[in-house]
Amino acid sequence: MHSPSTDPNSPLPQANASFEGKPPAPNKSVLPGKGGFFGRLTNLILDATGFKQLSAWKAGHVVGVGEGFHAGRDHGVELGRVEGRTEGHQEGKSEGLKEGFSQGHSQGLDEGKLIVELRPGAISEPGSPVIKESALFKDWRFAITPEMESEIRQDVVHYLPDQPPSDDQWKMILSTTPTTSVVAGAGSGKSTTMVLRLIVLFHYLKIDLSSLTVVTFTKESKLDFAKKVREVFDLWGYEVSEKKSLEIVRTFHSRILSFAKSINDLRDVKAFEFLDSKPDEDEKEGSTLQMKLGEIQLDLMNSLYEKLYETNATFRSLIGHLYQRSLILESLDKDNPEVQKRQDKAWAMAKLDRALCTTLEGLWSDAGHWPIEGVEPTQKKIRLLGKDFHVNGYIPEYNTYVILGVDRSEPEDLKLEVEYGWFLRKHVRDKRTLFQAFCSPRVVYLSSYVDAAASVDALRGRAIACPKFFYKVKGEISSTYIMEAFYNTASFIENLGLDAVEAIKKMGMYPNDPDAAFFHALGIYWAAFNEQLLSMSPPVMTFNSMFAMFSERGQKNFGAVPDSVLRPMTTLLIDEFQDVGANTISWVRATFQEVEARGLAVRTFGAPAYASLMAVGDDWQSIYGWRGSSPRFLMEFGKEFVSPKHTQVFMQENHRSHQLVVDAAESIVKKTPGFKDKHGVAVNKTVIDDQIPVSVRELDWEHVAQMFEWHYDAGHSILVLYRKRETKKEAKDKLAHIIQRARDDKRSKKIKFLTYHSSKGLQANAVFLLGDCEVTTSSPSRNDFYAQAGMGSPSDPCGYDTAQQQEALRTAYVAITRAVTYCYWYISWEEKVPASEKASRHIRAHEAFWNVATPRPTPLSDGIKRKATRAR
Known part of the structure; x- marks a missing residue:
């Protein structure tokens, strides 16, 4: 910045200039005249001749100095203001920063010390992150928007006009929560509903088939379900090959076998129970819950x-x-x-x-x-x-x-x-x-x-x-x-x-x-047996060993299982869930724990999706307790599979039988513990108006043959069900002439002889039940194992026996509900062998859904006369 003495643009300093910047007062004696013609003329002449007039010069000098001072002052003030502001801002900023930092630093230190002094507990030490509790499912929802739901409903009506889902079925089809349990009564149409759920997952939510699996128990049900998948997917424009459908629909055993084979040392492992299967088969006919050992296994x-x-x-x-x-x-x-x-x-x-x-x-x-x-x-x-x-x-x-x-x-x-x-x-x-x-x-x-x-x-x-x-x-x-x-x-x-x-x-x-x-002896044998199987080349394992290997006890083994084996389980649907055992439950839980721990997402081309489980079953149809199954896993689903959000659906419409058959079966099974307010409603329009009660009578082979032939002549499908295998031989002997007629007429497929257990999932116009459903034994050893597994009530020392008594009533329910229209139940009222439970005890002849043709005999008196109870 220039000083006043050196700045060429500044006026010369004047001794008379005041601090306020005012010019000096003019000297009136030397000022030229302001007016008059003569004065102006004189000045012009002098200027023209170049004559320097001293007095005029002085007067001009004073005026010039005054005018120059004003102009210079204004210019100087403006320049000084700009330069001063710039320099002052810089110097002020520097000083301000020094003073502010000093004061702020000091104040910050004081306040920081105050926080540290007020923080409770000891000074934090470094450490690893907290290990969170294993979870099965994320807190998420399937992205089924109102618009998508409307589209789904319209498409289903369009493609399946004769099979409109009920409100309860829609709840299952459109469920958005990570877990869904479906209590599907007899004849509720669960298979078709499950296939529609698959359509929603694949077609609308864009979940890739590599992330979808349906699991069931028998090879027959697997083949039947896979066929429905192909038929329904075809309606939506997808041609699914048989091979592909069987990759989606699996049995428990074929699925766990893929887990075992994913381990390097077990790539060629064979299942002990399937050693007698054909080379190109990975499963056997019949229920895996009724496994029979063949010659190779023995x-x-x-x-x-x-x-x-x-x-x-x-x-x-x-x-x-x-x-x-x-x-x-x-x-x-x-x-x-x-x-x-x-x-x-x-x-x-x-x-x-x-x-x-x-x-x-x-x-x-x-x-x-x-x-x-x-x-x-x-x-x-x-x-x-x-x-x-x-x-x-x-x-x-x-x-x-x-x-x-x-x-x-x-x-x-x-x-x-x-x-x-x-x-x-x-x-x-x-x-x-x-x-x-x-x-x-x-x-x-x-x-x-x-x-x-x-x-x-x-x-x-x-x-x-x-x-x-x-x-x-x-x-x-x-x-x-x-x-x-x-x-x-x-x-x-x-x-x-x-x-x-x-x-x-x-x-x-x-x-x-x-x-x-x-x-x-069994303990010695079984330890050596499993060891010998693994030492074989190729190694052999029982299915239970595989389930145990990948149960919650074997969680570490999942480290060797690749994502490609786990991913199909991320979107899992389980059929016949009432028949699962604790070993399969533990495997499913451990699998979802591993999926969550890996952060394994569902492969999808739509909205993001994560692990989910839908289980479909009926506690009233749980009849494999003698193999270790239990309905408790369905009844307590929320405890077994903890989820941020869960949906429970009751599918209670019966699309098979008329109401009297439904009511008769339920009158027995309702004596078992289960879900409250559960009741089947008959909706099969072809038989809904039928009022034919279930017929109950003492076994009379003449009557059996008469009714059997009448239904055969009427063209009805017939199921003959029995509790004991020796009954089958006797029945075929008594009905031989009609069976031969069916062979001659090439109608043998319309007549089936099965045990009560084997009939599950089937139906017929007329059903003949031969024998009661009862429990006449007690098993101390199984009661012991039941208690060890925590399967029964802690207050019940005979948990297995109790479960079997309840199962006898459920078996009767399964058998009766096979009937579409006619059901004949042949029993013996007399208890020749003392039974701890018997289904026929719960028949009440006065109910409209029973037709007791041969009434229960009056019981013998025990010698004690009953009096009316006195009022208190």
């Missing part, structure tokens, strides 16, 4: 059984004890119907008994197998029901009697050739039954020429070869081959989500419990 089990018997002294001793016990004739309760049926014939049987003994001994002798070393031949008398019967031999070392049977190699039509004699096998069966119920001494029943000598050696403690025998665990309905008994018992334990070997060690058994040796 050979494999037998080889290990024989090896353990030879090498393990403890195992050999246990098997020897079990074998001896199996040889002793199993006792029967005197109230058993088979016993009561023969009890009244004891006198006639005794008269023929000596002839029976002689005939049998002759057959055994002719075959070269009698007498047997170690058995003293004798027809010693045994007193039964006040009558004399005879045995064929006696084993003194074991204080045991021997009676002989008919070897399977002998002709079926052998008869006892005496007066009143009949088929030989029938006489033997009758005699054996009486000995089982009324003979106190130990008795061995020998019916095989080949096995007889080995059996006697075993009783005498001299068994050399590894014994093969049938065994019955207390509480089971019948005895089974020892290998099948091992497999079935271990499978039940594992279906409960338990480790079989560990659960056996935790059992509590009373001293001298005859089954203690069985469970000890």
Whole structure:
């Protein structure tokens, strides 16, 4: 910035200039005249001649200085203001920053110290992030907008005009929450509804098929569902191949097999239960809940059984004890119907008994197998029901009697050739039954020429070869081959989500419990069995081992499972959810935990989508508790699969039966615990107006044949259902002429003979039910395992028995609801064997939906007269 003395644009400094910037006062004596012609003329002349007039100069100088001062001052002030503002701003800013920083820094330090001093607790130490609790599902919703919902509804009406979904079905189809449980009653049309749900997921929400899986239990239901997928998708313009549809619809077993095969060391693993399947098949016919061991599986089990018997002294001793016990004739309760049926014939049987003994001994002798070393031949008398019967031999070392049977190699039509004699096998069966119920001494029943000598050696403690025998665990309905008994018992334990070997060690058994040796032997065998399977090449595993491997106990194993195996499970629909066991539940939960932990998103071409589960089932149709299944997982779905938001749907419209069939079945099953306010409503227009109650009567084969033929002539489809397999043979014998007519007419497919359990999912115009649904046994061992698994009520020491009693009523519900129009139920009112529960007890003849043709007999008096209760 220039100083006033050097700035060329500034006026010269004046001594008279004041601080206020005012010019000096003019000297009036030297000022030129302001007016007058003469003055102006004189100045002009002087200017023209260049003459310098001193007085004029002075006057001009004063005026020039004044005018210059004003102009210079104004200009200088303006320049000074600009320059001063710029320089002052810079200097002020610098000083202000220094002073502000100093004051702010000091104040900030003071305030910072105050915060630190006021913060509670010790000074924070560094550490790792908190591990949050495992979650199954994110808090999200399917992006079904009102506009999309309207489009879906219009399209469904367009493509399926004859099958409009009900309000409840729409709730299932359009559910937006991460989890949805659907309680679908009998005949509710759940399969079609589930396929429409798939259409919504794929067509409207754009979820890729690689992220979709439907899981069911049987190969038959899988094939049926896959077919519906192809048919419905075709309506929406998608041609889905059979192969692709079967990649979407899977069974539990085929799905868990893909998990096992994803592990490097198990790429070639084979399922033990499917070893007898064809090379190109990964599944077997029938329900996976009713698995039967084939020849290949039994050979494999037998080889290990024989090896353990030879090498393990403890195992050999246990098997020897079990074998001896199996040889002793199993006792029967005197109230058993088979016993009561023969009890009244004891006198006639005794008269023929000596002839029976002689005939049998002759057959055994002719075959070269009698007498047997170690058995003293004798027809010693045994007193039964006040009558004399005879045995064929006696084993003194074991204080045991021997009676002989008919070897399977002998002709079926052998008869006892005496007066009143009949088929030989029938006489033997009758005699054996009486000995089982009324003979106190130990008795061995020998019916095989080949096995007889080995059996006697075993009783005498001299068994050399590894014994093969049938065994019955207390509480089971019948005895089974020892290998099948091992497999079935271990499978039940594992279906409960338990480790079989560990659960056996935790059992509590009373001293001298005859089954203690069985469970000890099973523990030894099962540990060796699973180890042997894995050591095979290629390795073999049972399905339960696979489920356990990828259960919540095996969560670490998921680290080896690739995303490609997990992703199809991200959008999961489970059918027949009432039949799941604890092991499958644990696998599904562990899978969703892994999906969430990886942040594995659903592959979609629409709005973002994440893991979801829809489960469809009916607690009233849960009938596989004897295999470890339970309806509790459906009834307590929200606890088993915790989700930020859940939808529960009740599909109660029955599209199969008329109302009286529905009401009759529900009147029984409602005695079991379950969902409240659940009631099926008949909507099948073809039968909705029918008023044909369920017919109940004592078994009368003449009536069965008469009604069976009437329905066949009417062109109706027919189901004949039974509880016991021996009933099937009897039924086919009684109905043989009509069955032959059906073959001749090529209409055999319209008539089916099935067990109550096998009929689930089927229907017919007319259904014939042969036999009650009852529970006549109690299983201490299964009650123990049930308690270990936490399956029953903590206050119920017999949780399994209780579950079986409830299941008997649910089985009746399943059987009755197979009927579209006509249902005939043939039972016996008389309880020849005491039952802890019986479905027919809940029949009330006065209800309109029952037609009790042969009423329940009046019960015998207990000798106590009931009086009216006194008012309090």
